[in-house]
Every structure is written in structure tokens, then in C-alpha cells.
Amino acid sequence: MDAAAAAEFALMGKYIGAGLATIGLGGAGIGVGHIAGNFLSGALRNPSAAPGQMANLFVGIAFAEALGIFSFLIALLLMFAV
Amino acid sequence: MAIDGEKAAGGLKIEPMEQFTIKPLFGDGPIEWYTPTNATLWMGVAVLAVTAILVLSTRRRAIVPSRGQSVAEMLYGFIHKMVEEVAGHEGLRFFPYIMTLFMFVLLSNLLGMIPTSFSTTSQIAVTGTLALMVFLTVTLVGFWRKGIGFLSMFWVASAPLALRPILAVIELISYFVRPLSHSIRLGGNLMAGHAVIKVFAGFAGVMGVASVVPIASITAIFGLELLVSAVQAYVFTILTCVYLRDAVGDAHH
Numbered sequence A: 001m002d003a004a005a006a007a008e009f010a011l012m013g014k015y016i017g018a019g020l021a022t023i024g025l026g027g028a029g030i031g032v033g034h035i036a037g038n039f040l041s042g043a044l045r046n047p048s049a050a051p052g053q054m055a056n057l058f059v060g061i062a063f064a065e066a067l068g069i070f071s072f073l074i075a076l077l078l079m080f081a082v
Numbered sequence B: 001m002a003i004d005g006e007k008a009a010g011g012l013k014i015e016p017m018e019q020f021t022i023k024p025l026f027g028d029g030p031i032e033w034y035t036p037t038n039a040t041l042w043m044g045v046a047v048l049a050v051t052a053i054l055v056l057s058t059r060r061r062a063i064v065p066s067r068g069q070s071v072a073e074m075l076y077g078f079i080h081k082m083v084e085e086v087a088g089h090e091g092l093r094f095f096p097y098i099m100t101l102f103m104f105v106l107l108s109n110l111l112g113m114i115p116t117s118f119s120t121t122s123q124i125a126v127t128g129t130l131a132l133m134v135f136l137t138v139t140l141v142g143f144w145r146k147g148i149g150f151l152s153m154f155w156v157a158s159a160p161l162a163l164r165p166i167l168a169v170i171e172l173i174s175y176f177v178r179p180l181s182h183s184i185r186l187g188g189n190l191m192a193g194h195a196v197i198k199v200f201a202g203f204a205g206v207m208g209v210a211s212v213v214p215i216a217s218i219t220a221i222f223g224l225e226l227l228v229s230a231v232q233a234y235v236f237t238i239l240t241c242v243y244l245r246d247a248v249g250d251a252h253h
Helices: A003-021 A024-045 A051-081 B038-056 B067-087 B089-112 B124-154 B164-206 B208-248
Strands: none
Touching: A003 A051, A024 A051, A051 B067, A051 B164, A051 B208, B038 B067, B038 B089, B067 B089, B067 B208, B089 B124, B089 B164, B089 B208, B124 B164, B124 B208, B164 B208
16 A cells, blocks of 8 residues: 555544544433433422532533543544544 | 545535634734733633623622622622532632632633634633643642542542452542543533534525524524533533532542
């Protein structure tokens, strides 16, 4: 394989990898939806306790979202840094 | 076999990342550390806006508050309550720092939503600095207040003995990943939102009469992004409180 073809091949791998990395965002979506849905079902059972748990809700969402953000980071690194 | 996807699409020209380039305010010389750029301009505007909200509006304090004073008091009370609930009573020593963080991030996010302005919190350099300061503060305060006992945070005493070394490694990794996730959460959310609006704006340019659809979408996404701006400022602040609780609070968390 000559050098030009190898460079094009590497470029292709870069873009495919960046696209594949975005699949991780689906996992973050599942996690955040799970937390929000469970919070809502709990809040509808006991509405008086719901306002006190808002902080826990946001912290849980933030932690679930962090893992999706890492896949976003990998996509960004592949696109602009590799 | 050149890649010319942009040209093949005709008049469609979408450059969603172009809005994040840092430009010098005067001329187009090289950017040194002292060069005034659009980023420094909008950070300065954010600081002025925080000053206007918190200092100028409470200058004439009254029993019956004016609108500006009400806003300042509500923001103060909101953050004060959050710090006390999440970081504990000892965490209130760090209330001025956390209030500063919240107001700066909130105003930077909201000022970035003004069309043609520059969104400073979409730069990983800005959010990374903020998150690194939080990380250093938590680490230093933790060792200062608890001494070597701060390391017991990584040794989960409630777990079975065989599991503790594995958990210690996991806890250690998650501790050092904190500044990374803390900064990229804020920067990534803001950057993604602004890029999505730019992509829809690119569609609106080439669709003729049908461009009412992307323009309506931009309006809806703009509303969502205003919500995201406030929520991400809140999340950044509450995570700071959660991290601070490890340093100042009681042992179990």
C-alpha cells in the first residue's frame, strides 16, 4: 500500500471511529431516562417528598450523563486531535 | 479520490464549529496570552453582569424589595440553601466561592445565547480551569482538614474485605476523572447546543419557503438551550458541593 492510500485509509478509520463513538450517547440516554422516569414514578406516589430529592435527581443525572460525555469526548478527539 | 462532500451538496454550507474560534478583538495578529479576544470580552461582560445583578441592584436595600433586589435575594437564598443541604453546615465556609462559580457560569451561559455573541463556557479551556480549581480546592481542603484520614475516602469500610482493594482502585480512578467529566459536561452541553442551532440555521438558508420548518425548530431548540444553560450552571454548582462534602463533611457519603 502506498503512502497516499494509507493516509486515506487512516482518514476513513478516523471518521468511522468517530461515528461509532456516538453510539455511547444512547447509553447515556437510557441512563438519564431511567433516573428521570423512576424519580417521576416515585414522586407521583409521594409528592410531598419530591422537592427534597431534586438535588439527588440532578446529581444522579449528572453522573449518568458523564459516561455519555466520555464517548462524545472520544468522538471529538478522533475528529480533531488524532 | 479527494473528499469534497461540502462542494457536492451545492449551496448547503454548514460550519457548526466556526462560531467557537477565538479571534483577537483588534486586527488579526497572533494571539498571545495578553491579546484581548472575543473570549476575554465576553468573560468581562459576564463579570460586569454578575456585578450589576448582585451589587448594583442591592445598593438601595428596602423592606419591600425592588425587582432587581428580589432576583439577587432569590439567587443568594437558592445557592445558600443548596450548599447547606448538600455540603453540610461546614461547607458554608465555601459559600462565597460556590456563589461566584454559579453566577459566573450562569451568566456566561446565558450571555452566550445572545445571537452573534461568544459563548465562553463552550471552551474546554474555560470550563477546565474552573473544574481544576474545584478539584485542587477539594483535595487541598480535604488534606488540610482531615490530614491523612482523607485517604480513607478511597477505602470503603462498609464493603467486604476482599472487595476493598478493587473498590479502592475504582474510587481512585473516579476521583481523578472528576475534573475531566466536570468540565466536559458543561463545555460539551453548551457546545453541542450551539452547534445544533448552527446546523439548523444552515438548513434554513437553502430550503426556500420550506425554511419555516428549520426556523421553527431553531426557536424551539433555543428555548431548550435556555433551560440547559440554567440546568448546567446548577449541575456544575451542585457537583462542586458534592465534591466538597467529601472534603469537609463526615466520613460516610
